[in-house]
Amino acid sequence: MHNLPNLITRRRLLWAVPVVIVAAAGLGAAAMMQPPPADLDLSLMKSTDHGHYVASVEPGLSPIVTGTIHGWIVEIKTPDGKPVEHAEISISGGMPQHGHGLPTEPKVTAELGRGRYQVEGMKFNMPGWWTVNVAVKGPAGPDTATFNLIL
Ligand SMILES: [Cu+2]
Numbered sequence: 001m002h003n004l005p006n007l008i009t010r011r012r013l014l015w016a017v018p019v020v021i022v023a024a025a026g027l028g029a030a031a032m033m034q035p036p037p038a039d040l041d042l043s044l045m046k047s048t049d050h051g052h053y054v055a056s057v058e059p060g061l062s063p064i065v066t067g068t069i070h071g072w073i074v075e076i077k078t079p080d081g082k083p084v085e086h087a088e089i090s091i092s093g094g095m096p097q098h099g100h101g102l103p104t105e106p107k108v109t110a111e112l113g114r115g116r117y118q119v120e121g122m123k124f125n126m127p128g129w130w131t132v133n134v135a136v137k138g139p140a141g142p143d144t145a146t147f148n149l150i151l
Contacts, residue, residue: 034097036129040148048136048143053077053084055134055145059122066126066151069104072119073112076136083115087138091119093131102132127151 045056053076060071074091076084089108094101106121124130130149136142 036097036148036150040129040150042148042150044147046145046147047079048134048145050141050143051079052140052143053136053138053145054079054081055136057132057134057147064124064149064151066124069121069123071109072106072122074108074117074119074134076115076117076138078140083113084136084138084140085113085115086111087115087117087136089117089119089137090135091122092133092135095126095128095130097129098126124149124151 044058045054047054056075056077058073058075060073061068064070072091074089076087076089078084091106091108092102102123103125104121104123106119108117109120110118112118122132128151130151132147132149133144134147135144
């Protein structure tokens, strides 16, 4: 005769493997689909973190759709509203809940005058909560502003 208890144990183990795989996949998917924080500041104009500038962004696509490369205009002013010319602007960003950055490396391609800068190469490759960091090096020193987007 077969060793019956041993057979039952094996069958249980065979069951357990797919159950564990499905559970792990489910947890992974749940992490990817977390809702964004309810209190996100979605404004497109704000003071930089140390108050040296006021930064605003104007996405060239409205609404922004995923997967399309497009341009943004970034505008930098002093806290009292004067345009900041000849600043060095760099853009970074990503998805805080997914742990990845932007899929592209956006760059300033032109200074448009009156504190406005053309940024090209913006792209968001999936829906969810994105942050876009605008780093400014200007006469008042370096400073950054972080904008939130929900796609
Ligand atoms: Cu993502």
